[in-house]
Amino acid sequence: MEADLQAFVAFYLTGKKQPDQLHEIGDLNLRPSLFSGYRDLTRLRYDFPLVLVEYPDEGRFVETLSGLIDGILNKVAIGPNGERIRKNVLNLEESIRVRINNGATGLFSKLWDQAAPALAKQDKQMADSLSRARANLKIDGEVVDCTEELTFRLFGHAWSLTQKRRAEKFNENIDRLILKLSDIIQADFINSDAGKSAENLKHSFGSGPLDSFNFEAMSNILKKVSSKKKLAKSRRHRILGLISTLRSQRFFPTESSKVGTATAPYSFAYTTCSGALKAYRDRLPKAIELSRTMAIAELEIKGEYSESRHDALFESFGENGLDAEELAVFPDYLVRLNATTLSGPEQSTLTEILSADLPIKILVQTDDVIEESLIGNNHLAFALRSKQLATMAIGMNGVFVLQSPASYLYQLRQQILRGLDYAGTALFSVYSGASANTASVPPYLVGAAALESRVFPAFSFDPSAGRDWASRFSLAFNTQVENDWPVREIVYQDERYQTVAQATPFTLIDFVTLDTRYCKHFARVPRACWGDALTPVAQTLASEGRGQIETVPYLTMVDSDNLLHRVIVDEKLIREARRCRVMWNSLQELGGIHNSHAEKLLAREKRAWEDTMRSTVVETPAKAAPAVVSSAAVSVVEQEAERSSDEAYIETPRCSTCNECIQLNKKMFAYDGNKQAYIADITAGSFAQLVEAAENCQVSIIHPGKPRDPNEPGLDELLKRAEAFM
Amino acid sequence: MTCSSTSTDCLLELYEEKLELEDYQSGVPRWCTGCGDNAILTAIQRLCRDENLRPEKTVFVSGIGCSSRFPHYMKTYGFHGIHGRALPVAEGVRLARPDLTVFVNTGDGDCCSIGAAHWIHAIRYNMNLTVFLHDNQIYGLTKKQASPTSPIGTKSNTTPRGSYLEALNPLTVTLGIANASFVAQAVDWIPESLYDIVKAAHHHKGLSFVRILQRCPEWLPKLHESDMQEPDSVQLLHHENSLQISPSLARIYKNQLRHDPLDMNRAREIASSTDVVPVGILYQNRDIPCYEDIRKLDILRTNETVRKGFEAELDKYAV
Ligand SMILES: Cc1ncc(C[n+]2csc(CCOP(=O)(O)OP(=O)(O)O)c2C)c(N)n1
Numbered sequence A: 001m002e003a004d005l006q007a008f009v010a011f012y013l014t015g016k017k018q019p020d021q022l023h024e025i026g027d028l029n030l031r032p033s034l035f036s037g038y039r040d041l042t043r044l045r046y047d048f049p050l051v052l053v054e055y056p057d058e059g060r061f062v063e064t065l066s067g068l069i070d071g072i073l074n075k076v077a078i079g080p081n082g083e084r085i086r087k088n089v090l091n092l093e094e095s096i097r098v099r100i101n102n103g104a105t106g107l108f109s110k111l112w113d114q115a116a117p118a119l120a121k122q123d124k125q126m127a128d129s130l131s132r133a134r135a136n137l138k139i140d141g142e143v144v145d146c147t148e149e150l151t152f153r154l155f156g157h158a159w160s161l162t163q164k165r166r167a168e169k170f171n172e173n174i175d176r177l178i179l180k181l182s183d184i185i186q187a188d189f190i191n192s193d194a195g196k197s198a199e200n201l202k203h204s205f206g207s208g209p210l211d212s213f214n215f216e217a218m219s220n221i222l223k224k225v226s227s228k229k230k231l232a233k234s235r236r237h238r239i240l241g242l243i244s245t246l247r248s249q250r251f252f253p254t255e256s257s258k259v260g261t262a263t264a265p266y267s268f269a270y271t272t273c274s275g276a277l278k279a280y281r282d283r284l285p286k287a288i289e290l291s292r293t294m295a296i297a298e299l300e301i302k303g304e305y306s307e308s309r310h311d312a313l314f315e316s317f318g319e320n321g322l323d324a325e326e327l328a329v330f331p332d333y334l335v336r337l338n339a340t341t342l343s344g345p346e347q348s349t350l351t352e353i354l355s356a357d358l359p360i361k362i363l364v365q366t367d368d369v370i371e372e373s374l375i376g377n378n379h380l381a382f383a384l385r386s387k388q389l390a391t392m393a394i395g396m397n398g399v400f401v402l403q404s405p406a407s408y409l410y411q412l413r414q415q416i417l418r419g420l421d422y423a424g425t426a427l428f429s430v431y432s433g434a435s436a437n438t439a440s441v442p443p444y445l446v447g448a449a450a451l452e453s454r455v456f457p458a459f460s461f462d463p464s465a466g467r468d469w470a471s472r473f474s475l476a477f478n479t480q481v482e483n484d485w486p487v488r489e490i491v492y493q494d495e496r497y498q499t500v501a502q503a504t505p506f507t508l509i510d511f512v513t514l515d516t517r518y519c520k521h522f523a524r525v526p527r528a529c530w531g532d533a534l535t536p537v538a539q540t541l542a543s544e545g546r547g548q549i550e551t552v553p554y555l556t557m558v559d560s561d562n563l564l565h566r567v568i569v570d571e572k573l574i575r576e577a578r579r580c581r582v583m584w585n586s587l588q589e590l591g592g593i594h595n596s597h598a599e600k601l602l603a604r605e606k607r608a609w610e611d612t613m614r615s616t617v618v619e620t621p622a623k624a625a626p627a628v629v630s631s632a633a634v635s636v637v638e639q640e641a642e643r644s645s646d647e648a649y650i651e652t653p654r655c656s657t658c659n660e661c662i663q664l665n666k667k668m669f670a671y672d673g674n675k676q677a678y679i680a681d682i683t684a685g686s687f688a689q690l691v692e693a694a695e696n697c698q699v700s701i702i703h704p705g706k707p708r709d710p711n712e713p714g715l716d717e718l719l720k721r722a723e724a725f726m
Numbered sequence B: 001m002t003c004s005s006t007s008t009d010c011l012l013e014l015y016e017e018k019l020e021l022e023d024y025q026s027g028v029p030r031w032c033t034g035c036g037d038n039a040i041l042t043a044i045q046r047l048c049r050d051e052n053l054r055p056e057k058t059v060f061v062s063g064i065g066c067s068s069r070f071p072h073y074m075k076t077y078g079f080h081g082i083h084g085r086a087l088p089v090a091e092g093v094r095l096a097r098p099d100l101t102v103f104v105n106t107g108d109g110d111c112c113s114i115g116a117a118h119w120i121h122a123i124r125y126n127m128n129l130t131v132f133l134h135d136n137q138i139y140g141l142t143k144k145q146a147s148p149t150s151p152i153g154t155k156s157n158t159t160p161r162g163s164y165l166e167a168l169n170p171l172t173v174t175l176g177i178a179n180a181s182f183v184a185q186a187v188d189w190i191p192e193s194l195y196d197i198v199k200a201a202h203h204h205k206g207l208s209f210v211r212i213l214q215r216c217p218e219w220l221p222k223l224h225e226s227d228m229q230e231p232d233s234v235q236l237l238h239h240e241n242s243l244q245i246s247p248s249l250a251r252i253y254k255n256q257l258r259h260d261p262l263d264m265n266r267a268r269e270i271a272s273s274t275d276v277v278p279v280g281i282l283y284q285n286r287d288i289p290c291y292e293d294i295r296k297l298d299i300l301r302t303n304e305t306v307r308k309g310f311e312a313e314l315d316k317y318a319v
């Protein structure tokens, strides 16, 4: 025993393993025990893969594969064949999952059509189920799984939909302006001598009996009569200029803009911050010009443009750039980059963008959240650079910030849209979970583990949501947000096949086990040496300081057969876990959880309150003890709102599921989720049936109320029978 | 030695994690309309749903009788056994598969008549089982013969002039057996308290014995009529260490009794009441050990050891 402890402590302090006593963890392919149920993800129905919906309804730009299939099942898996159809379609879903896992890509409908024939061939009923379901596949789009590419594609998709919406609105506005301005020019022409020429009049006559009309005479008359003022030259010039500027804008694609030509629309998607910033700067004069043009055009259309007043005003338009409202009509820039490319200059451009409040949305994907410290030389301190990026951006105050692992993005889809629509800069920091160091575990699980272990918590900061932290900052996406670490129960069978449940926190240390670079910080303890020398990691983490080392912290892990193993960890990791917890705690404070200021205030108020209470208790004489309560005493009886006796109802919680009323009229009476009866449709039956049900109900809980149809035959007698159930 | 772990529900945003009542329902019960077994089925299905019992980890064992058809209506594992032998079968399942949650549904004929010997020993062994005695005080399935719990004077096919013997009281009998650790009584017509009792029984470690007064409108339609019409004839047991009565229930059932479930003498008194129907937990003692814990085997029961054991037995007969 002593010998064991010595070997363990030596490992704990120095990381050195005695080969006969401690084993490597790599050889058994161990995983955190919480992963035991998730060997083969294709067999589980969860929120991945995703479908990037092609023509989404309001905000639903992404759906889950299972969600779409459930939607189809809700329509087709009904009636006597419902159960069969459900099973068959779920088989197909699994087969699609397997295909995607093996690398298949494409539209949901395409993957369906590829997977279905193989299943349908085997059995006729399957073919029937699948074809019925296929006819209801109405929502389609590219399928993406939680891979390295997910984040770029998901954001690209959401962003392009946002841009499309803006383009529609913008083009509508531009078309309207061009039309109205052209009308002014056209009206002036009609008024001119050229417009009134016989030739032009004939032209505008259209088809018809041209010969029977004397256009010359008409022209002469018109020229004499009208004397409307001509359009001033300068105004005409201005309006033509406006039209030409509006027509040649390149911010949004129009029907005539062609890619690859000089009038091609600008691109707004970038892979570097510097690229986006340069484009923004280069195009700013154009944007200002277009913005000014639109403002002048509005005035012209209303006939309110006055040269003496407005010329000077518009001369200086945009000297200080454009304000948020003016910018809001233009497309936003999207920068999608990988954290590895955030080198010195690029990093400072990023900071510049964030601090300048430019309409640029930046997505930074990180593939490694526990990179080795740059200090090197066995110095273990995870460089949590990517994590700091988001917190730094929050510090800028005007930036929309969202941090999340890729695996959780679907849950945050509404926040993603808010960020993309935000008028200003947005930073999205996403951890992909896909890296060579964690290759043996699917990125989905790695991401989920990063979230769960507080290594990469999810949060959002939305400056448009209000002025205080409580409205702007949310940490609520994390599990058990009140705790330092989420605590889950692992349930296992011991040597005697007895079920044992053990509360186990999931910490940074569990997350680190997934990464092959850090194997050396773990050592597997053979079963024979499990003893008092080991304490669960959670206990070690909870106790601060070091003191005498009497036990060494261990972690429970599972091998590929889901057998439990104990793995001890070294002190460096314990230190890192504590550091991670400190960071989480400060996030918690921002999120108003265990806020230290608030807690201090609360303690002070509580003390004051207790003091006052003590002094009042002394003053008032003790009340007489309540009389001995009879054995039939009960807790407080709440009063139920009185029901009108006119209305028919069932005291549902008292229903004993005896089927009497249901058998009498299945439409009128139905069971709720607890299989207890209620009146589902009072119009589906007669008063006579209500009375009969009340009489049949053995627990007498059906109350027929008053008849709804005064002409129902035999009412007098029925009312008499119903009296007993009022 | 190593341990094998079962799955946990976390990390993934799983679909269909939660089962609904219908997910535990299998087939359409063949019981008569108005039969109290329907209410018991609903209460147990609610328990399964609320406790998220995995169907593949749950088994219902029964004997023979109307009530013993129960396993057919649960979409879990089930064992519709032979008459009177629900308990020994359940004990076997418990020993071989301690990872399963085992329920037993048995009738008054099944348990108190032909199965009486097994009943007594099962109580004494106190294995971790939840036992529901569907006591309709008659043999239902075989069309009305007096059972040991039929009230004296019950006219039936075997006792056309009325039964001659005082009824056996399953509660006092159970409380008289060594190692009884959980004894409760429920009635099928108060769904809320039925559910609470079923749940407490499931949570108890050891054999929980719940006698449920179950109506058989087919053969004894009048038996509980007066109890149902007069709420005060039901006496609800409550205690801070036991069940509490909800305000809505208290409004209807005003006859209540505070009873400490560790007080065996009082429990026996209450069990013998003839003027009221006590409903609640009569006795619960969490310290009585389970047989399977006392007889811990240190050999791991793998397929391999089972096969070896079998072969050793068979070898004895080899020529
Ligand atoms: C060994 C054996 N003996 C007799 C029977 C006939 N039998 C079938 S059910 C039954 C009585 C069932 O009564 P109970 O257990 O109270 O169930 P209930 O139908 O009332 O729910 C009997 C005697 C049998 N099936 N097997």
Ligand code: SF4
Pocket (backbone or CB within 6 Å): A650, A654, A655, A656, A657, A658, A659, A660, A661, A662, A676, A677, A693, A696, A697, A698, A699, A700, A701, A702
């Ligand atoms: S008759 Fe009464 S007890 Fe029976 S199902 Fe209807 S409401 Fe429930």
Ligand code: SF4
Pocket (backbone or CB within 6 Å): B030, B031, B032, B034, B035, B036, B037, B066, B067, B136, B140, B141, B215, B216, B217, B218, B219
């Ligand atoms: S005979 Fe009695 S116990 Fe059997 S199903 Fe009918 S009512 Fe229920």
Ligand SMILES: [Mg+2]
Pocket (backbone or CB within 6 Å): B065, B107, B108, B109, B134, B135, B136, B137, B138, B139, B140, B147
């Ligand atoms: Mg019976």
